[in-house]
Structures are given as C-alpha cells and as structure tokens.
Amino acid sequence: MYRFATFVLFLTLGIAVQLSHGTEVNVRDKDNNLCLYANLMVNFKVSYEVAINKSSTAEFELPASVTSGESTCGETSSTLNLHFGDGHSWSVNFTTDGKMYWVDTITFSYNLSDAIIFPNSTSTDTTTIYAKSQIKDVRVDTCYSCKSKETIETAPVSQMLQNVLIQAFVGNNSKSEEMTSCAADVPTTPVAPTTHTPTTTTTQAPTTAPKTTTTHTPTTTTTHTPTTTTDAPVTNATTTDAPVTNATTTDAPVTNSTTTDAPVTNSTTAAPPTPTPTPTLPAPTTGKYKIQPDVNHTACLLADFGLRFKVKEEEMNFEPNGTAVTGKCEVNSSELVLTSKTATIKLTFTNDTKKFHLHALNVTGKTSSGVAFSAANTNLSLWEAAVGSSYMCNKEQNYTISADLSIYTFELRVQPFAVKKGVFSTAEDCQADGESFIVPIAVGVALLVLILIVLLAYFIGRKRNMAAGYESF
Known part of the structure; x- marks a missing residue:
C-alpha cells in the first residue's frame, strides 16, 4: 500500500x-x-x-x-x-x-x-x-x-x-x-513611514503701546510699564509679568520708526491667455508594405500609402517605421494587418473575379494624448479596380469610418490580388473617376461648335448667292 x-x-x-x-x-x-x-x-x-x-x-x-x-x-x-x-x-x-x-x-x-x-x-x-x-x-x-x-x-x-x-x-x-x-x-520596496517632530510656531501679536508712552523721535523708543514682581511665598517660583495691555485704539501699532510702505499693486488687468493654435501636421510618411507567403515566393499583396487618423478633434500620423506587417492572401479575399506602437490597422480586400475593393477596415489604437479609440466598418466599397491591375490615388482622400474616426490617405497605391513578379501592375487612377466624363464631353462640345460653324457658313454663303441672283435680274 x-x-x-x-x-x-x-x-x-x-x-x-x-x-x-x-x-x-x-x-x-x-x-x-x-x-x-x-x-x-x-x-x-x-x-x-x-x-x-x-x-x-x-x-x-x-x-x-x-x-x-x-x-x-x-x-x-x-x-x-x-x-x-x-x-x-x-x-x-x-x-x-x-x-x-x-x-x-x-x-x-x-x-x-x-x-x-x-x-x-x-x-x-x-x-x-x-x-x-x-x-x-x-x-x-x-x-x-x-x-x-x-x-x-x-x-x-x-x-x-x-x-x-x-x-x-x-x-x-x-x-x-x-x-x-x-x-x-519586480518586488516593490515598501517606503518606511517618516515621523515628523511637530514644530510649534509662536506668533506674537503686534504690541500696541499706549500713546502717552511713545516718544516719536528719529529713534522711537517704546517705554513699557515696569513689571512689578510680588514677593509672595514661592510656589513653583513663577514670576508673573504684568500683562501688556494691547490698547484697542484706532492708532496703528508702533513698532520701529521705520515705516514700511505697502507694495504698490499696479491696477493693470492681465489679458486672458491666448489659446495656442494646434500645429498643422506634416504629410505622413509613405509606408511600403507587402505580404509574402514565404521566402520562396514573391509578394501576393502590395500596398503603399501614407495614413493619418482623426479621432474626434485630434489628428495623428501613422508611423510606418518599426511597423509589423502580417496578413494573408486567398482566392477571393486578402488581409493586410499593420501594427505599430500606437495603432493596429486591419484592411480586408475582396474580389468578384472581375473587380476588387476594400471591403472592411478595423482600427484600434491610442492617440498622443492617451485617448484610446477603436472603430470598424465592414461594409465598404473603396479603392475599386480590375483584378490584375492596381488602384492608385496620389491626392489626399478622406474617409469617415465611424462617428468619431476618420482616416486620410496620401500617395495611395494597392494591389491585393494577382501580383506578378512582386511589382505593381498597371494602375487605375482615382483621377479617372472625375475626369472620365470630361474628355467625351469636351469632344462633344467641340464637334457641336464645329457643326454650328459649318451650318452658319453654309447659310451665309447661300444668302449671298441668292442676293447676287436677284441683282442679275
């Protein structure tokens, strides 16, 4: 047993x-x-x-x-x-x-x-x-x-x-x-309690001498009434001084003849402090990120951009230096996760075999003032381009993610699918979204003006020919 x-x-x-x-x-x-x-x-x-x-x-x-x-x-x-x-x-x-x-x-x-x-x-x-x-x-x-x-x-x-x-x-x-x-x-060393010896401070009230005992000369001498010591049987040998009567009069107490003037207070009213204006942030540094499955394969996702957050009224730039890059590439979805000392950003891209777009964005972090923030949006349709090409937008773009969080992108270029040889494919520029209609409209207007000029010249020429015919008759 x-x-x-x-x-x-x-x-x-x-x-x-x-x-x-x-x-x-x-x-x-x-x-x-x-x-x-x-x-x-x-x-x-x-x-x-x-x-x-x-x-x-x-x-x-x-x-x-x-x-x-x-x-x-x-x-x-x-x-x-x-x-x-x-x-x-x-x-x-x-x-x-x-x-x-x-x-x-x-x-x-x-x-x-x-x-x-x-x-x-x-x-x-x-x-x-x-x-x-x-x-x-x-x-x-x-x-x-x-x-x-x-x-x-x-x-x-x-x-x-x-x-x-x-x-x-x-x-x-x-x-x-x-x-x-x-x-x-790490053990914390307890701090021994410090015992302070109480200090008794005696504050003497100013002694006001009777007016009849004060002689105002260059050196003012205050004459006190002689103290009478009563020779009674000694009990604890206490000498009792006659109390000095502090006469309650309207006369100011006389100490020395030196008169100390009260400090003169200037009546100038200080202007209220001017609030310090919030400094303008410089453009954020453009980070270059890629997802590479392993050392034997080329990148399957490429992303270049500068990023800025606006949390309520406070703005901060995302710093790419020292940022950890993780993620994954799949057939119909890809993820890019960026983690710095102050924020973590997760971007999710999807495609329908013809076009891709940014589908979801999740951001958590802490501002320079220590305010924590977190926001997510899983119903986005941003940065759309054809699969096999990249999306590019060099101008600043602003996106509202939630009621308290907005992001700004600078010099943006992304390709989350069909990356070949580890480099970006031909880009679809966001400028084309606004300019795609300008060219055909301009061409149409030019053709219309040309047609009007031709018609006007035709009618003018015909009118002149008709006038010449009447004159011949």
Missing part, C-alpha cells in the same frame, strides 16, 4: 511538473543556429455561439506538442508561429531597433469546426483575432521573463500568459542567462 501511494505521489508530481513546463520551442535559422527561444504557458477562453442568442465558453491551453515550422527570424522582425490541434494557430511578432525588442502583435486563429474544443458550434469558420501584449522594452541579448499572469482581453477571446521565458533575436547560438523581468515580477 505504501509503495502504491508513493507511486501515485510521484506520478502526480510528474504531471504537475509537465503542466508547469508549458510549451518550449527552439526556432533555428537557415544555418541551424538558435534565433528564437520560447517557454511559456497560454490559456484560452473563447466565447462562441451554439444556438440563436445562446453562447458557450471553451477553455483550453496551448499544448506542449506544437509545430513551429512557419516561424521566421529576421534582422529587425521575427515571428514565433505555432500550430496545434485541428487548425488552430498562435503567433507572436517581434520587432527590434537594435537596442530593444518588443512584441508588436499576437495573432490567434481558432477553428470553430473543431467539435472537440467547440462542441455544438453553429459556425465552422476559422476566426482570427489580433491583440497587443505588455512585452516591451526588452534589451537585446536578454531573455524576457514573467512568472506573473498577463491577461489579454480581445472579445470574444481571453488569453492568459504565465511563466513566460522568451528571447527573440538570439545571438551566439545560445539563450542568454541575463533576464529582463516584467514589472509584475
């Missing part, structure tokens, strides 16, 4: 150790050198629909057995891409500036047709959500360590990260032993 109990105890401990170990992944580059390391635990909670107006919640974890073959390592951007189960994936995109690295985007895709995790689901779609993490400001050549729990809420998904040990952009083919700990793991 004792041996059996011992065996069960060791078995339980073994399971606990295995669960606490989480998921460990070593990503190697083309030279088989370690370039990205991860050891972490991720728990998911997903709310999904099981009937009309009814939902259920699935809870599962990132298993120890995953495939990481699609993970990539680059000089400024690396991706940890983990696939597991029946069509599920979890990926983390890292970016570095050479001194620090951070997580740009966490992408989680889950397959609702997996009946084991999502029983009775009314949908069989694969849904993808994008989230931001608190993993930031990690020094290069150090591991990011966080034993505390970090919960990331992105409806309808909740992700909880725990016991995280990650190093992106690994050098020297080995994981660093130096750690950059998360703020939650």
Whole structure:
C-alpha cells in the first residue's frame, strides 16, 4: 500500500511538473543556429455561439506538442508561429531597433469546426483575432521573463500568459542567462513611514503701546510699564509679568520708526491667455508594405500609402517605421494587418473575379494624448479596380469610418490580388473617376461648335448667292 501511494505521489508530481513546463520551442535559422527561444504557458477562453442568442465558453491551453515550422527570424522582425490541434494557430511578432525588442502583435486563429474544443458550434469558420501584449522594452541579448499572469482581453477571446521565458533575436547560438523581468515580477520596496517632530510656531501679536508712552523721535523708543514682581511665598517660583495691555485704539501699532510702505499693486488687468493654435501636421510618411507567403515566393499583396487618423478633434500620423506587417492572401479575399506602437490597422480586400475593393477596415489604437479609440466598418466599397491591375490615388482622400474616426490617405497605391513578379501592375487612377466624363464631353462640345460653324457658313454663303441672283435680274 505504501509503495502504491508513493507511486501515485510521484506520478502526480510528474504531471504537475509537465503542466508547469508549458510549451518550449527552439526556432533555428537557415544555418541551424538558435534565433528564437520560447517557454511559456497560454490559456484560452473563447466565447462562441451554439444556438440563436445562446453562447458557450471553451477553455483550453496551448499544448506542449506544437509545430513551429512557419516561424521566421529576421534582422529587425521575427515571428514565433505555432500550430496545434485541428487548425488552430498562435503567433507572436517581434520587432527590434537594435537596442530593444518588443512584441508588436499576437495573432490567434481558432477553428470553430473543431467539435472537440467547440462542441455544438453553429459556425465552422476559422476566426482570427489580433491583440497587443505588455512585452516591451526588452534589451537585446536578454531573455524576457514573467512568472506573473498577463491577461489579454480581445472579445470574444481571453488569453492568459504565465511563466513566460522568451528571447527573440538570439545571438551566439545560445539563450542568454541575463533576464529582463516584467514589472509584475519586480518586488516593490515598501517606503518606511517618516515621523515628523511637530514644530510649534509662536506668533506674537503686534504690541500696541499706549500713546502717552511713545516718544516719536528719529529713534522711537517704546517705554513699557515696569513689571512689578510680588514677593509672595514661592510656589513653583513663577514670576508673573504684568500683562501688556494691547490698547484697542484706532492708532496703528508702533513698532520701529521705520515705516514700511505697502507694495504698490499696479491696477493693470492681465489679458486672458491666448489659446495656442494646434500645429498643422506634416504629410505622413509613405509606408511600403507587402505580404509574402514565404521566402520562396514573391509578394501576393502590395500596398503603399501614407495614413493619418482623426479621432474626434485630434489628428495623428501613422508611423510606418518599426511597423509589423502580417496578413494573408486567398482566392477571393486578402488581409493586410499593420501594427505599430500606437495603432493596429486591419484592411480586408475582396474580389468578384472581375473587380476588387476594400471591403472592411478595423482600427484600434491610442492617440498622443492617451485617448484610446477603436472603430470598424465592414461594409465598404473603396479603392475599386480590375483584378490584375492596381488602384492608385496620389491626392489626399478622406474617409469617415465611424462617428468619431476618420482616416486620410496620401500617395495611395494597392494591389491585393494577382501580383506578378512582386511589382505593381498597371494602375487605375482615382483621377479617372472625375475626369472620365470630361474628355467625351469636351469632344462633344467641340464637334457641336464645329457643326454650328459649318451650318452658319453654309447659310451665309447661300444668302449671298441668292442676293447676287436677284441683282442679275
């Protein structure tokens, strides 16, 4: 019995150790050198629909057995891409500036047709959500360590990260032993309470001497009534001074003969401060983005544009430098996801085999003043062009996404389908939308004027011929 109990105890401990170990992944580059390391635990909670107006919640974890073959390592951007189960994936995109690295985007895709995790689901779609993490400001050549729990809420998904040990952009083919700990793991030193000794401040009221005892000379001497000490039996040897009577008179108290003039207050009324005008933003930097399935294939989506947001009355430019680019290309739809330090933008394009257009736009972020914003529109028909060509518009365009959010595009050119040899195809210019009718109208007007001139010349000539005939008679 004792041996059996011992065996069960060791078995339980073994399971606990295995669960606490989480998921460990070593990503190697083309030279088989370690370039990205991860050891972490991720728990998911997903709310999904099981009937009309009814939902259920699935809870599962990132298993120890995953495939990481699609993970990539680059000089400024690396991706940890983990696939597991029946069509599920979890990926983390890292970016570095050479001194620090951070997580740009966490992408989680889950397959609702997996009946084991999502029983009775009314949908069989694969849904993808994008989230931001608190993993930031990690020094290069150090591991990011966080034993505390970090919960990331992105409806309808909740992700909880725990016991995280990650190093992106690994050098020297080995994981660093130096750690950059998360703020939650850093112990806070309690500040000892400071005891202040109370200080008693005695303020003497100005002594007003009787008028008869004050001699006004260049040096004014105030003569006090001599204090009479009564020689009574000594009890506590207290000498009682005769109180100085502060005469309540209308005369100002006399201190020294020096008269201090009250500061002269100028009666000039200060003008109200002029409000500082909002500086005009420069044109945003044009970013050049592309989706490339892997290193062996050319780009399947190209996009160049400068972007500006207007959140209520505040404007901000989208900065392409350091922006992480992710997405996908499919037969009838393509996605471009841009993630910077301040905003995440998801553009969804669709096509009907003849023409493509921007169908949906989802934007989340935070302005420079710290105001968070989020807006989506899934019923757009913008940037339309023929499949096999690109859409171009160099002029500034303004689009209202929601009541609080507008976007402005500059030097726009996109081609989400049928990209050949990794370059843009012939562009359909937005100028043609306004100018397509101008040319035929101008030609028509010119022809009409020409016909009128010919007819007028004909009638004038005929009238002259008729007049000449009458004269001959």
